[in-house]
Amino acid sequence: MATSLRPRRSVLYMPGSNARALEKARTLPADCVILDLEDAVAPDAKDIARDQVTAAVKAGGFGLREVFVRINGLDTPWGAADLAAAATAAPDVILVPKVSDPEDLRRIGAMLADAGTPETTRVWAMMETPRAMLAALEIADAAHDPATRLAGFVMGTNDLAKDTRARWLPGRAPMLPWLMACLAAARANGLDIADGVYNALSDDDGFKRECNEARDLGFDGKTLIHPNQIGPCNAAFSPTAEEVAWSRTVIAAFDAPEAQGKGALQVEGKMVERLHAEMARRVVAIAATIAAREAA
Template structure:
């Protein structure tokens, strides 16, 4: 097993410029042409064009065609475009993935992932249709089985052939399947969220928190965003455009965090500190692992600034 410091350098240190913020990830119903068009104007980091939960069975095939056409038309700029097909075991799943691959989105979000084989099967479909290398896989973690197998699912991402780069929490489905109560403090789901964060981080994956259902409750939404960020989430899935701005704000590094990170970086750049594992900065003990975290924070802040200037 690699030491943690080496893992951090591998995951973050050599590719800081490649960090892509995934603060706000908005679901858009694939059957709604107006919504698909509007999504090109929204300040979300990523868009999930949905063929699954938001589409009625008799509209699945038509929605697939609309989403594929929208992705091929482009016009999304720096937004990450993700297609969520129906589950592989459904009548539409395989055809959805093949059609999505042909449209060449940034990623395909596999729903109802139960075990590593679901991701491996999806990756094989992408390979069979010569999907472009840029099209990655995301995994919905929304069943008890997905939580029980979280580490094994995340481990699939260690092989680039499997394309897995991100886990997405499906908290509504988890609550339904577990028969737990949906309370504002998220008492029931915290252990599952924490387990999945650790699994994602263990294999260098991003992880996105589940949705907040009451889009009119900004105070409650902000509180849940803060909670998710404290747990280690990279961002949050959203159900309404009004949630984008507060989500981006909360999941962006604060000015204080960025300034402190730059202070750490400058301190380690001093000639006398370049080979040290531990130094003192403003009276605080700082280890080299904090340098890696600081570099990541600054890289994210720079990426966020570029995105905001583009918008």
Template sequence: MSTQHRPRRSCLYMPGANTRALEKARDLPADTLILDLEDAVAPDAKEEARAAILAAVKAGGYGKREIVIRMNGLDTPWGHDDLKAIATSGAHAVLAPKVTGHRDIERLSTLLKEAGASDTMALWVMIETPLAILNIKDIAAASIGTHLTTFVMGTNDLAKEYRARMTPDRLAFQTALQLSIAAARAYGLVAIDGVYNDIKNENGFRDECEQGRDLGFDGKTLIHPSQLEEANRIFAPSHHDVEQAKAVIEAFADPANAGKGVLKVNGKMTELLHLEEARRTVEMDEAIRALA
């Protein structure tokens, strides 16, 4: 499956210290599993959790799900060992916390290479500090020539650092979210929205997913399997969107429309820029169907 069009509608955090959860994850309908060594693991369980995750990934059985392992920061006692182990673990990507500038990306990528990571292993990074937001363009630009492919918004950490309230409209984080999207798109990166904490508030979760989708995020990080179905639905192209996209592609492929830059498709004025988006929509729909 093309990395560019791999669905990442649902990126579910799974605690690395919970071997039962790692086993259960093999049957969950998540596009991506983030096996967590950082926030979800107590300090005295870090090394045991690392061993459990490495064993689970080696054992396989996760099907077409993308496997990402979140490491501890390089400034912790476990970070360097985490990175070395993840580099050759068979995971698709490593997720690094607390990056603040382009030098962090360059250092992480260099360490991955030195640890034997393949060229296809991706570096995901948490965007969760005020300094990361202020440096977001430089962080994205550092993807050129490195392993960096993906931003993951750490809205809980941003709330703490901002001393901001997490309101339903996420007013305090709109600048951070939009700047991160702009930087990601400018440099061809994937952007994943932050978690929603109130597991039982289904309406609130739906509204935040829809807001993230409307802002341009590719998917959402999740903290409970109950959130999977709704995230998968909201971040997938709708049936109407797919049918309209196919109509746009067919219209521009019609020899009668050769050389035209603007067409009317199903009553909508459609330009060549819409053709590119239509192709992306159809390719994403096909990639989602391939996961089934």
């Protein structure tokens, strides 16, 4: 399996109970929007949020933005109704909270199949419990079963911090083992993965630093809690002009007739292997997709 070439740099949570936010989601430059029925919605607003999100997804108008619906857990009073409504609305992705066992995904997949939800609706798992950290590879391996529809992970770092009592520190040293375990499990199964949120809305420098750190760790993008975070996040997770130029140089070197059959080349004083050419092709393809999206 191979990860998608669809940009998922910025993944913005929008409260499903806020009708104005749902309308605004159609105009923001985020790659993905999560229409949230879970943490962003108070218990007494769950029903209206479900109705509003279902109507918004069915109405469409989100353009190239990928539409996620985060349901409440099936062990809550609202989860079954959320899943039934999402199955009918058929968003791009149904985001399942607190996945701790691959059986959770098989159950969701079976319910979607029974509802006749199109195969184009995929499932992403929130990785946010201590048990999920210990079972990350087992959960990601569920992607080998097409019935689960599993296509990605989202890190739920706030819940993870609460349950583990890990402290929030610059650089997130206490969480790095879990972040990298989930990332490795995702990549081993061809899944995309989005980093958790940054809570300090007024700390622009800290947010940019954490976006850069997540990019360097290998994440596809980051989940966001405010539209003001979209621009810096998109910038951090987009290939730079220098990266694209170097990638094109590497590709051209390996595509040259004299390079056929060679596993490694010297390019501008650097030794590069064919695996670098594969990486370069992905950089160029992602950059082209982003450019086309911004021009649309």
